[in-house]
Amino acid sequence: MEEAKKRKLEETGNGDVFSPQSEGQLRNLLDPLRKDQLVDLLVKLGTQYSTVAEEIKGVACSDPVHRKLFVRGLAWETTSETLCAAFSMHGEIEEGAVIFDKATGKSRGYGFITFRHMESAQKALQEPSKMIDGRLAVCNLACESLSSASVSTDVALRKIYIGGLSPDISSETLLSFFGRHGDIEEGSVAYDKDTNKSRGFGFVTYKTAEAAKKAIDDPNKTLGGRNITVKLADTHKSKVIQAQVPAAMVPMAVPFPAGFAQSGKSQSASPSPVGYAPYLPAMSAYPTAYPNAPAQYASPPQISYPQVGGKKEPVGLPSAAPPGIPGYPYYATKP
Incomplete structure (x- = not known):
């Protein structure tokens, strides 16, 4: 018993008896530390103890996000085999493929390389530009490419x-x-x-x-x-933006029948017969386009064509536009 105690004293290098910390106590000690302090601590421990170094390596390589590269700018004729051969100089490749269009079967000009070890990916990133099949391709971590929403x-x-x-x-x-x-x-x-x-x-x-x-x-x-x-x-090229006007809002000429009272104009007889058309299906959307329209104007008025003096004359036409709604189009098309 005394010998075991003596060995502990020698290992600690002081007079205090070594007492291991619990996981909770260690977390409380590490939580306030900055990232750079934690990295320095792990580097120091990793260089002193091989078991710590192997643990760090295992954790870093377990997630492929640190080992997967996105390669763009590939030639159309570049194959997955050619792509892997170009990057094999940096280390063992776990998976590599050029992405092809499903419909045409042609290359989309980019691909992915996943190394088996994180160190290999880091070596490849030190030389991101690489000539492959006559084209200068470039690589970066795939997670960075996928998370980027726009060109910087x-x-x-x-x-x-x-x-x-x-x-x-x-x-x-x-x-x-x-x-x-x-x-x-x-x-x-x-x-x-x-x-x-x-x-x-x-x-x-x-x-x-x-x-x-x-x-x-x-x-x-x-x-x-x-x-x-x-x-x-x-x-190198300009962009043209053309404004589009909804069809339901385009003003159209409206033919008025003989004897129909128009606001601000005197009544006159039409020298030739006038055709009348049903309303567009889009008229059903007018209450939305004109939210202030009174209830009686929420749908197109019904017009009948009785025989008057041997001619069909419309009956039931409104006498004026709804108040406060200028340009309300009653008659948009011909039947």
């Missing part, structure tokens, strides 16, 4: 549009030409999905906004014997 302002300042390209210009040539302005994160000539031919334009995303500005300001805008257009990608 930073990317909008780093991405340029290049127009007027010769059909002979490849992605490698494009990247080589614009690489003189700075490090490129991703870029490619735009190719048609069906023919795999150049569409005459492309995009380049630099790692810094300064490099993009240099490319735009560069007076030498000739590539492959053609003058090219270089501008920020988000301004």
